[in-house]
Amino acid sequence: MHARDILSRPVVTVQPQMPLRSAVALLTAHGYAALPVVDDDDRVVGLLSESAALAASSHLETALVEAVMTVPVEVVNPGTDTSTIASRMLAGGLRSMPVVEAGVLVGIVARRDLLRALIRDDTTVEAKIRALLDEYAGSRRQWEIDSIDGEVTIRGIFADDSEERIVATLARTVDGVHGVETSDTGALRHR
Structure with a gap:
């Protein structure tokens, strides 16, 4: 650095x-x-x-x-x-x-x-992503975020494929993020 x-x-x-x-x-x-x-x-x-x-x-x-x-x-x-x-x-x-x-x-x-x-560690990365996603989603805590050495996984319910892409793109803007994987845990997409 x-x-x-x-x-x-x-x-x-x-x-x-x-x-x-x-x-x-x-x-x-x-x-x-x-x-x-x-x-x-x-x-x-x-x-x-x-x-x-x-x-x-x-x-x-x-x-x-x-x-x-x-x-x-x-x-x-x-x-x-x-x-x-x-x-x-x-x-x-x-x-x-x-x-x-x-x-x-x-x-x-x-x-x-x-x-x-x-201290720019995984906890910091997770907190920055969480803040971005809270701003995007209006503080609806609907996603779990895990970061291990800059590899981020976001699990939760996404309204559709477009929202899933938006969430992943937002996460990629955070300094220290090297990769993002999303996982929709909802049984059915909201329509």
């Missing part, structure tokens, strides 16, 4: 000339550990972390982001392996890393993104 598979976007960013008070408001409103600082061309020039903002709290009214941002910034590219990202985060005590391509910010990877990737 790579950064491109787990990164978050769009990314909330700040600019170097932004008042620190405004940047801290963004940081806290969104619950982020850090915000990338970008120039006018969306190139990462720094990182505003919670700890840097907290250390500058006595100058909150007068300071600009550029006065407290961390430079240089550790960045990764979309093809960076997640194990490399995790190692770099742990070694550097980082809570997030901007993802850049050709020098331009394209996303961010936070520790929670890495953790989410670790």
Whole structure:
């Protein structure tokens, strides 16, 4: 798995000339550990972390982001392996890393993104499919969903062949699904 598979976007960013008070408001409103600082061309020039903002709290009214941002910034590219990202985060005590391509910010990877990737297991796949099917069927829990290593089986009552195909197609849209098999358990199709 790579950064491109787990990164978050769009990314909330700040600019170097932004008042620190405004940047801290963004940081806290969104619950982020850090915000990338970008120039006018969306190139990462720094990182505003919670700890840097907290250390500058006595100058909150007068300071600009550029006065407290961390430079240089550790960045990764979309093809960076997640194990490399995790190692770099742990070694550097980082809570997030901007993802850049050709020098331009394209996303961010936070520790929670890495953790989410670790638990992207069959239970997660089943829950995502169940949510899609609940939305499709109006919360009529009429199907059982099982996933083993991305191979999904959906059992239940389908109104007709068309609905069976729709349900299978919806399930295939979920990340981590490699194959879908359906099984109509109804004795008679509803007409």
